[in-house]
Amino acid sequence: MTKLDKNDRLIRISLLVVAFSAVSVLAVITIFIFEQGTPIMFKYGLRSFLLGSDWYPSEKSFGLLPMIVGSLMVTFGALIIGVPLGLASAIFLTEFSHRRLTRFLKPVIELLAGIPSVVYGFIGLMFLVPFIRENFGGPGLSVLAASIILGVMILPTVISIAIDSIRAVPDSYREGSIALGATKWQTVRMVVLPAARSGIVAGIILGMGRAIGETMAVIMVAGNAADIPGSILQPVRTLTSNIALEMGYASGEHREALFATGVILFVVIMILNTIANLTSARQKKR
Amino acid sequence: MLVRPKTEQKIVQALLYFFTSIAVLVLLFILVVILKNGLPQLSLEFLTKNPADMGREGGILSTIVATIFLTFIALLVATPLGVGTAIYLTEYTVENRVTRIIRFGAECLAGIPSIIFGLFGFILFVNKLKLGWSILSGGLTLAFMVLPTIIRTSEEAIKSVPQTYRLVSFSLGSTRWQAITRVVLPSAVPGIVTGIILSIGRSIGETAAVIFTAGSALRMPSSLFSSSRTMAVHFYILAKEGVSMPKAYGTAAVLVIAILIINLVTYYLMERYIQRKS
Amino acid sequence: MKEAAIQVRNFSHYYGNNRSLKDLNFDVYRHEILGIIGPARSGKSTFLACLNRLNDLIPGSRVEGQILVDGQDIYRPDVDVVALRRKIGMVFATPVPLPLSVYENVVYGVRLLGKNNVKEVDFLVEDSLEKAGLWDEVKGRLQTSALKLSGGQQQRLCIARILALKPEYILLDEPTSGLDPISTMKIEDSLRTLKKDYTIILVTNNTKQAARIADRTAFFLMGELVEINETPIIFTRPADKRTEDYLVGKFG
Numbered sequence: 023m024t025k026l027d028k029n030d031r032l033i034r035i036s037l038l039v040v041a042f043s044a045v046s047v048l049a050v051i052t053i054f055i056f057e058q059g060t061p062i063m064f065k066y067g068l069r070s071f072l073l074g075s076d077w078y079p080s081e082k083s084f085g086l087l088p089m090i091v092g093s094l095m096v097t098f099g100a101l102i103i104g105v106p107l108g109l110a111s112a113i114f115l116t117e118f119s120h121r122r123l124t125r126f127l128k129p130v131i132e133l134l135a136g137i138p139s140v141v142y143g144f145i146g147l148m149f150l151v152p153f154i155r156e157n158f159g160g161p162g163l164s165v166l167a168a169s170i171i172l173g174v175m176i177l178p179t180v181i182s183i184a185i186d187s188i189r190a191v192p193d194s195y196r197e198g199s200i201a202l203g204a205t206k207w208q209t210v211r212m213v214v215l216p217a218a219r220s221g222i223v224a225g226i227i228l229g230m231g232r233a234i235g236e237t238m239a240v241i242m243v244a245g246n247a248a249d250i251p252g253s254i255l256q257p258v259r260t261l262t263s264n265i266a267l268e269m270g271y272a273s274g275e276h277r278e279a280l281f282a283t284g285v286i287l288f289v290v291i292m293i294l295n296t297i298a299n300l301t302s303a304r305q306k307k308r
Numbered sequence: 309m310l311v312r313p314k315t316e317q318k319i320v321q322a323l324l325y326f327f328t329s330i331a332v333l334v335l336l337f338i339l340v341v342i343l344k345n346g347l348p349q350l351s352l353e354f355l356t357k358n359p360a361d362m363g364r365e366g367g368i369l370s371t372i373v374a375t376i377f378l379t380f381i382a383l384l385v386a387t388p389l390g391v392g393t394a395i396y397l398t399e400y401t402v403e404n405r406v407t408r409i410i411r412f413g414a415e416c417l418a419g420i421p422s423i424i425f426g427l428f429g430f431i432l433f434v435n436k437l438k439l440g441w442s443i444l445s446g447g448l449t450l451a452f453m454v455l456p457t458i459i460r461t462s463e464e465a466i467k468s469v470p471q472t473y474r475l476v477s478f479s480l481g482s483t484r485w486q487a488i489t490r491v492v493l494p495s496a497v498p499g500i501v502t503g504i505i506l507s508i509g510r511s512i513g514e515t516a517a518v519i520f521t522a523g524s525a526l527r528m529p530s531s532l533f534s535s536s537r538t539m540a541v542h543f544y545i546l547a548k549e550g551v552s553m554p555k556a557y558g559t560a561a562v563l564v565i566a567i568l569i570i571n572l573v574t575y576y577l578m579e580r581y582i583q584r585k586s
Numbered sequence: 587m588k589e590a591a592i593q594v595r596n597f598s599h600y601y602g603n604n605r606s607l608k609d610l611n612f613d614v615y616r617h618e619i620l621g622i623i624g625p626a627r628s629g630k631s632t633f634l635a636c637l638n639r640l641n642d643l644i645p646g647s648r649v650e651g652q653i654l655v656d657g658q659d660i661y662r663p664d665v666d667v668v669a670l671r672r673k674i675g676m677v678f679a680t681p682v683p684l685p686l687s688v689y690e691n692v693v694y695g696v697r698l699l700g701k702n703n704v705k706e707v708d709f710l711v712e713d714s715l716e717k718a719g720l721w722d723e724v725k726g727r728l729q730t731s732a733l734k735l736s737g738g739q740q741q742r743l744c745i746a747r748i749l750a751l752k753p754e755y756i757l758l759d760e761p762t763s764g765l766d767p768i769s770t771m772k773i774e775d776s777l778r779t780l781k782k783d784y785t786i787i788l789v790t791n792n793t794k795q796a797a798r799i800a801d802r803t804a805f806f807l808m809g810e811l812v813e814i815n816e817t818p819i820i821f822t823r824p825a826d827k828r829t830e831d832y833l834v835g836k837f838g
Contacts (some may be wrong), residue, residue, distance in 0.1 A: 138513025235421025
């Protein structure tokens with residue numbers, strides 16, 4: 023092997039090491055979170071941890087149920103708001119609007135995706151919360167507020183991915199349908215959307231992942247009471263807020279419990295991510 | 309549906325238009341409100357003075373400095389790692405199990421929420437490595453948050469360099485590494501830079517991961533090991549604790565404008581890059 | 587002049603299980619222009635890529651037999667492939683100027699060797715461009731981007747690029763297939779001059795080109811060498827009926 027070959031080999035190996043940095047970090051994160059979080063889950067009892075509804079750290083009571091319910095409610099709410107709006111916008115922008123309008127709006131929407139979540143939370147706090155309080159009752163800081171804010175936050179994601187998926191459907195499909203006498207909307211409904219389905223679903227799952235993982239904006243508008251909300255006008259706390267709110271001053275078992283919250287959150291999101299990756303791989307194969 | 313197709317279409321079109329308008333208007337509303345209330349706050353003083361009285365008075369200079377340091381460190385670490393990974397994936401291997409694992413790792417990393425990164429950074433950098441709450445801890449944590457983006461954009465950029473360039477380089481007697489550094493990377497630079505700029509935008513707005521690693525001390529960072537508050541964290545505290553709404557708006561405006569400029573720059577870079585290719 | 591510079595002995599090449607070159611046996615004489623003709627997918631380009639071992643970069647590529655260049659088997663494990671590629675330069679079908687200036691394109695290979703003496707390099711550039719027949723047209727704009735040259739100029743630039751490395755052999759793979767007749771003529775003229783100092787192998791789809799400038803011509807068909815002889819003989823009294831059919835146009 024010549025010297026140049028030896029050098030090339032060396033470079034290849036160094037790059038392999040570098041390439042594994044992403045994977046190693048992922049592994050380290052997983053190990054750390056689990057290492058810090060799982061002992062207490064089993065010490066306390068997995069059942070009472072996941073299903074207990076009393077979260078009083080000072081009294082060593084670590085029931086996560088309110089937060090689990092909270093995360094689910096808020097995410098679900100975000101999807102109810104974000105998906106129809108996002109999908110409708112995507113369909114409109116790809117199939118029914120002037121090209122110039124879309125060409126202008128799509129980058130604008132993507133621009134808005136870059137706005138930090140704290141800003142969304144702030145606007146929610148300043149405008150949405152008082153609005154809910156005055157018109158619907160309750161403290162304003164509520165499931166409803168969090169759902170709406172999160173729904174708006176995931177809009178750019180859902181719209182962007184949906185637009186790309188719809189655009190990826192070959193024009194020949196559309197032409198074939200029109201040639202058979204269908205209207206544009208019928209074509210969209212019966213041909214384009216089913217063809218774009220896996221991509222759109224992947225986008226929705228991505229949005230869902232974002233909603234579940236969102237922390238700061240939720241803290242600002244959700245009220246953060248660690249109880250299962252009786253209605254959407256009542257305050258709520260999510261798994262993410264739980265960690266962020268108490269991490270600053272928690273110690274000992276309390277801190278471990280927060281890590282355990284992280285474990286639960288982590289597991290849920292990994293599952294969602296894997297599903298999303300598999301679904302979009304299916305779309306690509308098509 | 310017993311409605312005639314053409315009528316159905318008209319109704320649907322109107323509904324779609326309506327929904328789209330709501331979506332767009334809401335998003336624009338946010339932008340407008342921030343700018344409307346925040347722009348008046350933006351004076352030279354605001355940008356060049358440090359916060360005083362817990363942020364009720366003064367400006368946001370120390371936070372701007374902290375943000376810049378943090379972002380710089382994050383990209384200093386993430387860029388070589390990300391570009392290196394991209395080079396490995398495209399130039400040195402064919403698709404096999406190893407590359408799939410690497411890609412899977414990067415994709416998963418991309419989906420992890422910032423609070424988990426905050427926890428991770430807290431355990432590893434602040435505690436285990438004893439870096440304490442510091443710009444360094446925050447920067448390193450952010451580095452891994454943006455790593456997937458850098459990998460993805462670099463890979464795309466490198467892949468789009470025509471294969472013939474490499475062949476020519478080889479036929480003129482170069483090794484693979486020489487071909488990469490002399491021909492492929494220079495051609496891929498615009499795409500890579502785009503990824504870097506996007507990551508800058510993301511780092512600037514990040515809060516959850518930063519607050520648990522860089523802390524929230526309201527003072528000018530004196531070294532990499534000082535704890536210091538970034539713009540985003542400062543904004544969050546001002547807003548949540550109700551310290552000062554006008555100052556909060558001002559900080560938000562700076563954040564939003566910075567991000568808008570960054571996104572616009574990225575957008576135009578991409579346009580020029582695409583133009584150059586054709 | 588009849589010295590065998592390259593000797594191909596029982597040489598076969600495989601892409602995976604697919605045999606693309608079948609048991610080739612022939613010589614290439616020093617300072618000749620050998621034309622290789624044949625229909626598409628007959629292995630002409632594959633053969634060239636075997637000569638400078640560019641095929642090594644394709645996964646699944648495998649060879650049997652020997653190719654001796656100046657008496658040395660180029661597939662021996664201890665061969666310096668990188669040096670081989672400088673000795674055997676290749677010009678591709680589509681001109682591929684690197685996204686650099688004209689000057690930097692010509693010296694790309696030279697720089698890899700670490701030669702940086704400005705005077706030497708400048709001289710090398712002028713010399714190579716002259717030999718490629720391009721100097722007069724670019725001498726005033728060496729620093730402009732090579733991408734701005736016309737197709738014919740770019741191809742001559744590619745030739746100059748390998749000349750700068752002082753190769754002994756020049757391989758050309760359908761070098762004028764996309765070019766206008768005038769550029770084609772200019773390149774063919776350069777080749778005629780160049781053969782005094784180099785050994786040239788020219789793959790071409792255009793049989794008339796081979797008739798114009800090749801000293802000998804080889805006819806490849808489906809990975810096999812059908813026949814090889816002096817050009818006039820191949821074109822007027824081919825020994826094999828397949829050659830005749832191809833030349834006449836019965837297939838192609």
